Ligand code: SF4
């Protein structure tokens with residue numbers, strides 16, 4: 078192969094690294110982070126923008142899990158599951174654009190409400206979702 | 214020419230940066246600006262991804278919005294354009310795919326370009342299309358600065374548009390006549406303190422000109438910088454690189470002419486600011502309107518984003534359709550008609566006061582270039598207000614570009630901290646006064662070109678000077694309350 082062709086291939090590889098490589102790297106890194114522990118992503122949005130998503134989370138008793146709550150809204154939200162004591166003693170406040178990570182291992186089964194704890198809009202009291210914990 | 218800019222810098226003072234060691238060999242390498250383009254490509258890949266996956270409405274916390282509209286835009290206005298002309302275009306990754314398709318390669322030189330290579334329609338060889346595209350883009354500011362996906366759509370439109378047009382039209386036709394951010398970079402680059410020109414016109418005059426070509430009057434076609442050779446491409450921006458009487462407007466600073474010139478006769482000059490504005494050549498209504506629109510839009514943006522009228526923000530963000538339509542119509546009428554109309558009245562007065570053989574239209578066009586320094590300074594004042602107030606968000610998003618809870622550099626929890634807010638009004642006032650000084654200085658030089666003699670020029674310049682001064686006072690009042 079000529080030197081010129083090799084140079085072209087190197088240049089092409091650089092472009093692929095900068096584009097496809099960056100995209101692949103991003104998802105691999107995110108996967109790696111999520112592999113540390115089973116992760117459930119919850120989006121926090123005021124009611125007008127769609128409320129908690131997903132509105133219902135299914136967990137299994139005794140199985141450790143990480144809740145990753147992404148606030149993709151323009152206002153601050155909070156997170157608490159009062160019946161499980163999450164976010165009560167240490168309030169979880171998530172500013173716009175920020176992410177909270179909560180590691181839990183559910184110990185009792187049943188259906189519990191998870192709520193926003195920051196007055197985020199007129200409809201704030203309705204910003205509620207459900208956690209369903211089933212037996213192993 | 215013994216004229217001086219602001220009475221300090223002689224108009225013809227130049228310092229060739231390539232006379233420093235290594236600079237020329239760097240610019241002659243085919244890896245430049247390729248490597249920077251690849252680096253920016255990586256950055257824009259992240260920006261595009263953040264536009265899609267990085268959150269829905271938290272504008273200030275989105276990587277795409279922060280890096281495009283806070284960092285990139287402010288850098289353009291504050292650093293790139295005033296100091297380095299169109300240096301951004303030299304390293305811009307957006308039209309790169311189109312160009313690589315034309316070249317069927319990345320670094321190799323192959324002067325027969327792939328594609329239809331059509332000539333751009335003559336009627337569109339000006340700034341009008343870009344004026345309207347830019348105005349159209351400003352209709353969406355409310356979304357661009359709050360919805361990451363809007364930024365994604367705009368950037369993708371530029372990338373795809375450039376790919377499509379590159380296969381149909383010759384060389385950088387897209388950049389020259391279509392890119393929404395090309396027009397203002399071109400016009401405002403007239404102020405830039407750098408330029409790419411030939412070193413010694415005598416060398417160019419004697420270069421490789423066959424008698425036959427000379428007789429045909431098309432001798433310049435024979436020069437390597439125009440035609441391209443095995444070391445580099447013919448000027449992708451359709452400039453005649455060795456023409457000493459050209460402006461920065463349409464030179465994309467791609468450095469191909471450094472690579473093609475067999476005599477190393479191209480120079481990357483430092484020069485006094487705004488010298489291109491004095492060049493009495495190829496001034497046109499399209500650029501005049503660009504100047505009006507840019508200044509008018511700076512005023513509107515300020516009112517929307519930082520002004521005291523909350524309703525304007527709601528209008529621009531399309532809270533209600535009626536509000537949004539009012540925004541579009543007020544914004545367009547002001548920038549396309551009212552503002553140029555006011556300037557026309559002052560040009561009319563100027564034409565009436567000073568004696569000149571030139572028609573009113575010429576006087577109007579010539580003087581519209583006086584708005585360029587002031588316009589750039591208005592944008593700088595606007596940008597300074599934004600970067601110091603919101604720059605700290607950059608520190609957050611760089612650690613967590615997609616809002617996924619990453620903390621790459623450990624700065625994800627950096628709180629919002631406005632910097633030096635006390636200084637901002639002084640910088641704004643200082644900048645605007647500098648803009649006024651430059652506008653007045655350029656204005657009087659234009660008046661000398663426009664009117665018969667010095668006395669007539671003084672008379673004719675009064676109304677324009679008044680307009681510039683009043684506009685500056687208005688801007689100062691607007692920015693600093
Ligand atoms: S004209 Fe636009 S697309 Fe072309 S290089 Fe400049 S900024 Fe990039």
Ligand code: SF4
Nearest residue numbers: 417420436438455474
């Ligand atoms: S190739 Fe060099 S010497 Fe010849 S015209 Fe162009 S700049 Fe001048």
Ligand code: SF4
Nearest residue numbers: 448464465467468470
């Ligand atoms: S080749 Fe053309 S666009 Fe590129 S730097 Fe030279 S004159 Fe400017």
Ligand SMILES: [Cu+2]
Nearest residue numbers: 154193197204
């Ligand atoms: Cu809430």
